[in-house]
Amino acid sequence: MRTALALGLSLAMSLSMSAAAHAQSGAAEGQKLAFDRGKGNCLTCHEIKGGDLPGSIGPKLENLKGRYDRAELTAILNDETVRNPLTVMPPFGRNRILTEQEISAIVDFLQTL
Ligand code: HEC
Numbered sequence: 001m002r003t004a005l006a007l008g009l010s011l012a013m014s015l016s017m018s019a020a021a022h023a024q025s026g027a028a029e030g031q032k033l034a035f036d037r038g039k040g041n042c043l044t045c046h047e048i049k050g051g052d053l054p055g056s057i058g059p060k061l062e063n064l065k066g067r068y069d070r071a072e073l074t075a076i077l078n079d080e081t082v083r084n085p086l087t088v089m090p091p092f093g094r095n096r097i098l099t100e101q102e103i104s105a106i107v108d109f110l111q112t113l
Pocket of ligand 1: 034039040041042043044045046057058059060061062064073076077080083084086087088089090092106110
């Protein structure tokens with residue numbers, strides 16, 4: 001009985017630890033994709049914490065978690081022309097510049113800003 005409880009506890013602990021590690025690696029991967037000139041190339045237009053030589057065509061990306069939920073950030077990355085038909089921000093999802101998984105990792109990263 002005790003052993004089963006201990007086993008269950010350690011299983012639950014390792015599961016929640018791997019979930020945390022997963023979210024962390026998603027954000028790290030997302031940062032790489034966001035800064036990669038052949039992928040997100042977000043620094044061309046946005047100042048982002050940790051990135052060098054940013055452009056200033058778009059606003060500084062900060063405090064995003066307080067202003068947008070996950071679905072909204074995904075929508076902005078997918079196709080910002082839906083919110084703003086005149087935007088110069090590329091529709092990363094619609095134009096398949098980034099895959100759904102890549103966008104999801106970048107959203108993980110944006111939520112840490
Ligand atoms: C060619 C320039 C350009 C690139 C590249 C670009 N953006 Fe943008 N982005 C903009 C502009 C301009 C806006 C301002 C809103 C608008 O135009 O609709 C914006 C707005 C945003 C917003 C909303 C910010 C806020 O404070 O409301 C987010 C989030 C965002 N961009 C994320 C990204 C990410 C992540 C990438 C890279 C995958 C990226 N952008 C690449 C130009 C760009």
